[in-house]
Amino acid sequence: NAGVTQTPKFRILKIGQSMTLQCTQDMNHNYMYWYRQDPGMGLKLIYYSVGAGITDKGEVPNGYNVSRSTTEDFPLRLELAAPSQTSVYFCASSPLGNEQFFGPGTRLTVL
Amino acid sequence: AQSVTQLGSHVSVSEGALVLLRCNYSSSVPPYLFWYVQYPNQGLQLLLKYTSAATLVKGINGFEAEFKKSETSFHLTKPSAHMSDAAEYFCAVSKGTYKYIFGTGTRLKVLA
Numbered sequence: 403n404a405g406v407t408q409t410p411k412f413r414i415l416k417i418g419q420s421m422t423l424q425c426t427q428d429m430n431h432n433y434m435y436w437y438r439q440d441p442g443m444g445l446k447l448i449y450y451s452v453g454a455g456i457t458d459k460g461e462v463p464n465g466y467n468v469s470r471s472t473t474e475d476f477p478l479r480l481e482l483a484a485p486s487q488t489s490v491y492f493c494a495s496s497p498l499g500n501e502q503f504f505g506p507g508t509r510l511t512v513l
Numbered sequence: 514a515q516s517v518t519q520l521g522s523h524v525s526v527s528e529g530a531l532v533l534l535r536c537n538y539s540s541s542v543p544p545y546l547f548w549y550v551q552y553p554n555q556g557l558q559l560l561l562k563y564t565s566a567a568t569l570v571k572g573i574n575g576f577e578a579e580f581k582k583s584e585t586s587f588h589l590t591k592p593s594a595h596m597s598d599a600a601e602y603f604c605a606v607s608k609g610t611y612k613y614i615f616g617t618g619t620r621l622k623v624l625a
Contacts, residue, residue: 444618492557504558
């Protein structure tokens with residue numbers, strides 16, 4: 403099993419550009435999550451999904467969108483990138499909404 | 514509302530010394546509690562979890578944590594630090610739902 407994979411690993415965006423962060427898991431987990439990690443701030447939940455076709459907002463959803471058309475994939479869309487979205491983004495999945503398995507992260511810089 | 518407080522954003526210990534990383538939580542119901550470790554440029558990896566079974570929980574790499582309801586604490590310990598333990602450690606709480614609240618993290622430095 404590859405576990406949770408994320409692409410790209412690094413990306414630099416200009417202000418106002420858009421992009422999609424990809425997340426795929428091969429463990430057949432129902433629950434999937436997107437977090438952002440900023441220095442000294444821990445992890446903040448952006449969006450989560452409890453199954454294909456079902457998504458909901460977390461603590462910091464503004465400026466982001468998600469979709470969940472399959473169990474495996476949970477892409478995160480950034481529209482109109484802003485410097486405040488410079489962060490490290492982690493995707494995670496969970497079989498029962500308990501222990502979470504994390505991907506390696508995407509480091510995004512918005513200039 | 515749930516919250517998690519990790520005391521000390523940076524902790525330094527000598528190799529072979531006791532590691533103690535502190536975590537206090539607030540929750541109106543018995544929570545699920547977790548410790549994760551993050552090595553540089555990697556994702557988070559589960560160290561151990563408390564889910565209302567034994568109050569002393571043993572995890573990977575020689576770490577353990579004790580759930581103390583009276584103190585609302587879930588401190589992480591390891592008897593003897595190793596250089597490879599240098600990393601950032603996160604405490605997290607869940608009320609049995611599928612959403613976590615993470616602490617702000619403690620960066621552990623191990624001195625030779």
